[in-house]
Amino acid sequence: MSFDWLFLLEISLAGLGTGALYALTGLAFVVIYKATRVVNLAIGEMLMIGAYVFFAFAAGFALPVWVAIVAAIAGGGLLGAFVERTMIRPMLGESPISVFMVTVGLGSILVGLVELIWTADPRRLPEFLPNEPIFVGDAYVSPKVFYGFWVAALLIVALLIVFRFWRGGVALRATASDQAAAWSMGIDVPRVFSLSWIVAGMIAAVAGIVVGAIGGISSTMGIFGLTVLVVVIFGGLDSIAGALVGGLFIGLVEAWAGAYLGGEFKVLAVFTLLVLILMVRPYGLFGTHEIERL
Amino acid sequence: MRIGLARPDYVADEALIDSPTRWAWIGALFVALFAFPFVANEYWLYLACLVGIHVASATGLNILTGYTGLVSLGQAAFMGMGAYTVAVLQARWGTPALFNLVAGGIVAMTGGLVVGIPSLRVKGLYLAIATIAASFITHFLFANWDSVTGGTAGLTVEPARLFGAALDTSFRLYWLIVPLTIAMVVGAANLFRTRIGRAFIAIRDRDISAEVLGIPLLRYKLLSFAVSSFYAGVAGGLWAYFFRVVTPESFPLILSIFYLAAIIVGGMGTILGSILGAAFMAMVPELLKLVVGWLPLGANATLVLSPVRTIVFGALIVGFLVFEPQGLAEIWRRVRRFFHLYPFRT
Numbered sequence: 001m002s003f004d005w006l007f008l009l010e011i012s013l014a015g016l017g018t019g020a021l022y023a024l025t026g027l028a029f030v031v032i033y034k035a036t037r038v039v040n041l042a043i044g045e046m047l048m049i050g051a052y053v054f055f056a057f058a059a060g061f062a063l064p065v066w067v068a069i070v071a072a073i074a075g076g077g078l079l080g081a082f083v084e085r086t087m088i089r090p091m092l093g094e095s096p097i098s099v100f101m102v103t104v105g106l107g108s109i110l111v112g113l114v115e116l117i118w119t120a121d122p123r124r125l126p127e128f129l130p131n132e133p134i135f136v137g138d139a140y141v142s143p144k145v146f147y148g149f150w151v152a153a154l155l156i157v158a159l160l161i162v163f164r165f166w167r168g169g170v171a172l173r174a175t176a177s178d179q180a181a182a183w184s185m186g187i188d189v190p191r192v193f194s195l196s197w198i199v200a201g202m203i204a205a206v207a208g209i210v211v212g213a214i215g216g217i218s219s220t221m222g223i224f225g226l227t228v229l230v231v232v233i234f235g236g237l238d239s240i241a242g243a244l245v246g247g248l249f250i251g252l253v254e255a256w257a258g259a260y261l262g263g264e265f266k267v268l269a270v271f272t273l274l275v276l277i278l279m280v281r282p283y284g285l286f287g288t289h290e291i292e293r294l
Numbered sequence: 295m296r297i298g299l300a301r302p303d304y305v306a307d308e309a310l311i312d313s314p315t316r317w318a319w320i321g322a323l324f325v326a327l328f329a330f331p332f333v334a335n336e337y338w339l340y341l342a343c344l345v346g347i348h349v350a351s352a353t354g355l356n357i358l359t360g361y362t363g364l365v366s367l368g369q370a371a372f373m374g375m376g377a378y379t380v381a382v383l384q385a386r387w388g389t390p391a392l393f394n395l396v397a398g399g400i401v402a403m404t405g406g407l408v409v410g411i412p413s414l415r416v417k418g419l420y421l422a423i424a425t426i427a428a429s430f431i432t433h434f435l436f437a438n439w440d441s442v443t444g445g446t447a448g449l450t451v452e453p454a455r456l457f458g459a460a461l462d463t464s465f466r467l468y469w470l471i472v473p474l475t476i477a478m479v480v481g482a483a484n485l486f487r488t489r490i491g492r493a494f495i496a497i498r499d500r501d502i503s504a505e506v507l508g509i510p511l512l513r514y515k516l517l518s519f520a521v522s523s524f525y526a527g528v529a530g531g532l533w534a535y536f537f538r539v540v541t542p543e544s545f546p547l548i549l550s551i552f553y554l555a556a557i558i559v560g561g562m563g564t565i566l567g568s569i570l571g572a573a574f575m576a577m578v579p580e581l582l583k584l585v586v587g588w589l590p591l592g593a594n595a596t597l598v599l600s601p602v603r604t605i606v607f608g609a610l611i612v613g614f615l616v617f618e619p620q621g622l623a624e625i626w627r628r629v630r631r632f633f634h635l636y637p638f639r640t
Contacts, residue, residue: 105611
């Protein structure tokens with residue numbers, strides 16, 4: 001029996017679609033990490049909140065989809081700002097471990113809130129992506145995954161341009177490379193901290209809407225964030241390029257494991273990969289290798 | 295009022311219990327613990343056993359997180375390893391309970407070493423992330439290694455036998471769980487009077503200085519993680535004997551967060567903190583049940599309970615970290631200081 005290349009291609013395309021969403025969420029993680037050195041374990045839960053706000057506006061209040069999208073992005077930004085001011089700012093200067101655990105607590109609070117307001121039952125988002133089947137060459141791609149990929153890709157490109165040219169983006173990069181130097185050049189570093197959380201909240205909200213459109217939403221979709229954690233470790237915690245490459249790669253690995261080994265092997269493959277990365281290259285593909293042997 | 299203590303030698307200075315007053319209090323505590331099962335009803339005995347298990351596991355996590363400065367989100371996974379070891383040993387060979395518990399601890403410890411070796415070579419939060427991976431991988435093993443773990447249905451556990459008696463009620467289990475927990479807590483307290491425990495604290499406070507002082511960092515971090523996993527394994531074994539059924543869903547990631555919350559709320563880096571925190575966190579759901587019961591929610595009450603519990607756990611973690619990072623143990627110290635200085639400082 002010859003190897004079914006078409007099947008591999010279809011699986012790979014689906015994997016790349018999911019991978020683009022991992023990359024997008026990974027970007028949200030990296031923005032926070034670069035600017036504030038906070039490992040944000042609650043990124044998956046922030047994504048979930050974005051999806052649920054969209055759900056509330058689009059299905060609950062029956063508003064047009066584009067209004068709901070704008071509302072969800074605004075909601076994600078507000079959540080980011082609120083979290084930064086009330087939980088992260090007071091922890092400035094504390095050990096990274098304490099701040100990390102604050103985000104663990106935050107994740108738990110967000111999950112509880114969603115279950116309290118919308119109950120733990122899974123929901124479906126209203127259909128808003130075009131529905132006709134799409135073929136790349138001979139390979140069939142689910143339209144949702146296809147459009148999800150392009151939404152993620154366009155947003156990533158837009159963000160990269162914004163970080164490159166917009167004043168706020170430059171301030172973000174300056175703060176990331178040296179906080180004291182940025183401060184002495186007149187950059188309001190605390191505001192950049194807020195900004196990074198707001199931007200991350202917005203990105204997470206968009207990712208949440210697309211993830212929710214593909215797979216439905218539930219109070220356990222924060223698990224997505226744990227895979228994103230693997231993505232950013234793979235790419236390097238402080239590397240945007242790493243998040244992009246890592247996202248696509250993890251998406252592919254997950255899809256292959258799911259197709260050839262069975263659905264329950266997805267999680268296993270991803271986390272086994274994580275252990276391998278930690279053994280071989282703990283600072284990630286493109287991460288800064290801090291020269292400090294301990 | 296307490297003025298001071300005359301300590302004639304270093305042994306007296308290093309003693310865990312340093313004054314006759316403290317001996318008296320400890321004695322009173324032991325009497326209370328001994329008398330408790332004879333006066334308490336079934337519900338309170340159940341809670342006491344649960345608190346005992348939580349204290350054992352939280353103490354283990356505190357050795358790692360509070361004293362060595364490493365975060366683990368896999369405490370539940372290691373408890374699961376211990377619980378499954380106990381369940382399998384009990385079902386297949388019917389070996390003595392104490393032997394099973396120690397074996398559970400050793401299996402969890404081995405698991406800890408496997409997870410620790412790749413992630414402890416580098417500084418930072420990698421252990422936390424590797425332990426998340428560990429909890430997913432162990433969950434996969436528990437759910438899919440059917441021949442040993444019984445798959446998603448899990449395993450039922452025969453009651454433990456001690457001196458010929460089957461420990462099938464909370465009253466009987468109390469006499470297994472509480473002494474073991476006390477032994478583990480005292481062991482942990484004594485650990486930090488030894489060279490090894492001091493090394494853990496040195497690593498937490500400043501890893502570079504510790505290395506300069508001649509502490510091999512990787513070895514001691516691994517040791518700390520191994521000890522912590524051992525505690526988790528034994529606690530998991532007790533869990534298996536207590537609930538008498540082990541399934542893959544018994545040890546979710548949220549349970550690891552529960553233990554993290556317990557030591558944060560109780561106070562990281564203190565033995566008292568693990569005890570207070572574990573007891574407090576075990577009581578919180580019961581308290582919430584009461585509060586939610588009072589609210590006029592009707593049939594919704596049970597529906598609301600679980601999300602509210604999740605929120606309260608998260609809020610306790612964040613609130614204590616922001617407002618009272620030293621936890622309940624610090625509050626307890628403040629109360630004690632108030633009485634020590636009573637007439638002078640009010």
